[in-house]
Amino acid sequence: MSNTYYEFFCPVKVIAGKAALEHIPYELSGLAAKRPMIVTDKGVRAAGLLDPVIAACEESGLEIISIYDDVPPDSSTTVVRDIAAVYRKEKCDSIIAIGGGSAIDTGKAVNILVSEGGDDVAKYTGAGVLKRPLKPFLVVPTTAGTGSEVTSIAVITDEKKGVKLPFTSSYLLPNAAVIDPRMTLTLPPHITAATAMDAMTHAIESFTCMAKNPLSDAYAAAAIKKVSRSLLQVMDNPKDSDGRLELAQASTMAGIAFSNSMVGLVHSLGHATGAICHLPHGLCMSLYLPYVLEYNLETIREPLSELLLHLEGPEVYAATPSSRRAEASISALRKLRDALYKRCKLPRTLKETGKVTEDQLDQIAEMALDDGSIMFNPKEVNLKDARAVLQRAWA
Amino acid sequence: MLAKRIQPMASQAKRLYVELMFQVMGRALQAVSEVDSEVQAEARTLPEGFLFEMMVMPDGSKLIVEHIGDGRFHYHGDSAPRPVDVSIKFKHLTHAFLVLSFQEKTSVAFANDRMLVDGDVSYAVRMTRVLNRLEAFILPKIIAERAVKEYPANLHLPEKLISAAQIYLKVATHFVQTVRA
Numbered sequence: 001m002s003n004t005y006y007e008f009f010c011p012v013k014v015i016a017g018k019a020a021l022e023h024i025p026y027e028l029s030g031l032a033a034k035r036p037m038i039v040t041d042k043g044v045r046a047a048g049l050l051d052p053v054i055a056a057c058e059e060s061g062l063e064i065i066s067i068y069d070d071v072p073p074d075s076s077t078t079v080v081r082d083i084a085a086v087y088r089k090e091k092c093d094s095i096i097a098i099g100g101g102s103a104i105d106t107g108k109a110v111n112i113l114v115s116e117g118g119d120d121v122a123k124y125t126g127a128g129v130l131k132r133p134l135k136p137f138l139v140v141p142t143t144a145g146t147g148s149e150v151t152s153i154a155v156i157t158d159e160k161k162g163v164k165l166p167f168t169s170s171y172l173l174p175n176a177a178v179i180d181p182r183m184t185l186t187l188p189p190h191i192t193a194a195t196a197m198d199a200m201t202h203a204i205e206s207f208t209c210m211a212k213n214p215l216s217d218a219y220a221a222a223a224i225k226k227v228s229r230s231l232l233q234v235m236d237n238p239k240d241s242d243g244r245l246e247l248a249q250a251s252t253m254a255g256i257a258f259s260n261s262m263v264g265l266v267h268s269l270g271h272a273t274g275a276i277c278h279l280p281h282g283l284c285m286s287l288y289l290p291y292v293l294e295y296n297l298e299t300i301r302e303p304l305s306e307l308l309l310h311l312e313g314p315e316v317y318a319a320t321p322s323s324r325r326a327e328a329s330i331s332a333l334r335k336l337r338d339a340l341y342k343r344c345k346l347p348r349t350l351k352e353t354g355k356v357t358e359d360q361l362d363q364i365a366e367m368a369l370d371d372g373s374i375m376f377n378p379k380e381v382n383l384k385d386a387r388a389v390l391q392r393a394w395a
Numbered sequence: 396m397l398a399k400r401i402q403p404m405a406s407q408a409k410r411l412y413v414e415l416m417f418q419v420m421g422r423a424l425q426a427v428s429e430v431d432s433e434v435q436a437e438a439r440t441l442p443e444g445f446l447f448e449m450m451v452m453p454d455g456s457k458l459i460v461e462h463i464g465d466g467r468f469h470y471h472g473d474s475a476p477r478p479v480d481v482s483i484k485f486k487h488l489t490h491a492f493l494v495l496s497f498q499e500k501t502s503v504a505f506a507n508d509r510m511l512v513d514g515d516v517s518y519a520v521r522m523t524r525v526l527n528r529l530e531a532f533i534l535p536k537i538i539a540e541r542a543v544k545e546y547p548a549n550l551h552l553p554e555k556l557i558s559a560a561q562i563y564l565k566v567a568t569h570f571v572q573t574v575r576a
């Protein structure tokens with residue numbers, strides 16, 4: 001399993017902890033930016049999350065020139081074009097994306113247009129198209145899960161063609177990711193749970209899939225430990241800002257891990273299920289995680305055994321015979337899912353979602369096989385295998 | 396340039412080997428797509444006229460095949476009739492050599508950042524599966540197990556195709572031994 005060659009890259013400055021938002025003006029001035037535009041969504045604004053950001057900037061004499069708060073959950077090329085038009089009209093010179101995966105991806109795509117010119121972001125789709133740095137760009141995540149603040153990819157829907165366009169370039173990475181516990185404090189329980197399980201899945205897949213490497217492993221292991229220790233604590237006490245910060249950091253660390261070592265079958269199945277059944281990504285991750293680990297078990301026994309230490313702590317690890325540790329890791333994850341189900345009904349099977357019918361499983365399996373992440377799954381997957389995992393996950 | 400003076404033969408041999416292997420694979424892809432229902436099933440979902448390329452960066456050897464419909468591939472040699480749809484690009488000749496001499500699995504090479512995909516990833520994923528199946532077809536089991544993640548249980552080999560490919564392969568393995576020595 002160990003790679004004799006690997007690459008690791010993460011040039012994003014991480015600004016994390018109490019009063020992190022107050023560092024935004026200083027960071028922007030260091031990038032010679034004076035006229036920032038905020039890109040966000042209605043939910044973030046309604047939750048009052050813009051207020052501390054705006055206040056932090058105004059107190060330092062930095063005016064937010066424009067706020068676009070209408071990013072939809074599935075951002076499109078049209079939205080990107082509209083935001084770029086506002087940016088140009090208002091003569092902005094930098095972007096602050098505040099939100100979850102969609103707002104962040106939109107910010108990345110807008111940055112392509114306003115830096116490279118033009119109205120059609122589809123022109124820049126693919127890998128390695130961008131050849132130079134873009135405008136100053138900060139990201140403030142408001143969910144602790146996607147890790148988008150440290151990944152060099154954005155996915156935007158082309159409405160006309162009805163396809164999802166991937167953009168990959170290290171220039172899409174923000175100059176800084178600002179992680180402030182205030183931003184996730186009001187996240188509702190089911191989103192807290194689902195997004196944390198997304199982070200957990202990033203870390204576990206990165207630790208067990210084909211492109212694992214020692215640097216990613218370190219980030220992944222630390223992220224798993226943080227989620228295991230803090231998730232239920234935060235579920236029981238949502239205002240626990242230390243716990244919130246732990247989850248937010250875990251999400252960023254898991255993001256750093258998986259953007260360097262990729263993910264596997266959990267994500268292939270999750271992407272397909274999201275597209276066909278319109279279920280939230282984090283929910284799908286939590287749902288499929290144990291079934292995929294069981295499918296991969298014999299190929300990943302060693303790394304999965306190691307993870308028991310981070311999932312359950314040293315006592316349980318030491319008390320478990322080494323031949324049982326991989327299975328114990330899977331049980332620990334099942335236990336966590338049961339606890340989440342008890343607290344916020346986060347589904348553990350496809351049936352429990354109430355949104356999937358059994359006759360959709362073939363279509364999901366088919367689509368999962370075409371997902372890029374399947375290339376990095378440690379065990380080969382054919383249509384029958386994918387279908388069998390889905391059947392296990394059904395009920 | 397210095398490297399060239401030190402090891403002119405090794406590099407030249409790698410280049411020839413990669414070129415030869417691309418030809419073997421191109422022909423075998425076409426042949427296998429005419430007989431193997433699993434390859435056909437994978438290929439059928441590709442658009443007709445879909446052009447697939449494997450190449451060595453920046454401008455080295457190439458392999459180009461076209462899906463001509465109904466799951467069949469046509470081998471175009473090293474020149475494409477129009478811009479290709481998906482290209483798998485090896486970053487360096489050495490990386491192509493590692494993969495094509497079965498010292499590094501295709502999937503591991505992806506994981507190790509040895510190559511890039513240019514174009515629709517879902518098509519690239521499909522082509523990777525076709526290539527895995529192809530490798531299992533034309534290689535003796537012992538080498539194929541090194542080349543693909545899992546050796547398929549259901550290979551029914553048309554004898555003629557295999558013997559032809561294995562002749563190429565003998566030449567090829569001889570090359571590897573020479574170059575590695």
Ligand SMILES: [Fe+2]
Pocket residue numbers: 146198201202267281285
């Ligand atoms: Fe994810």
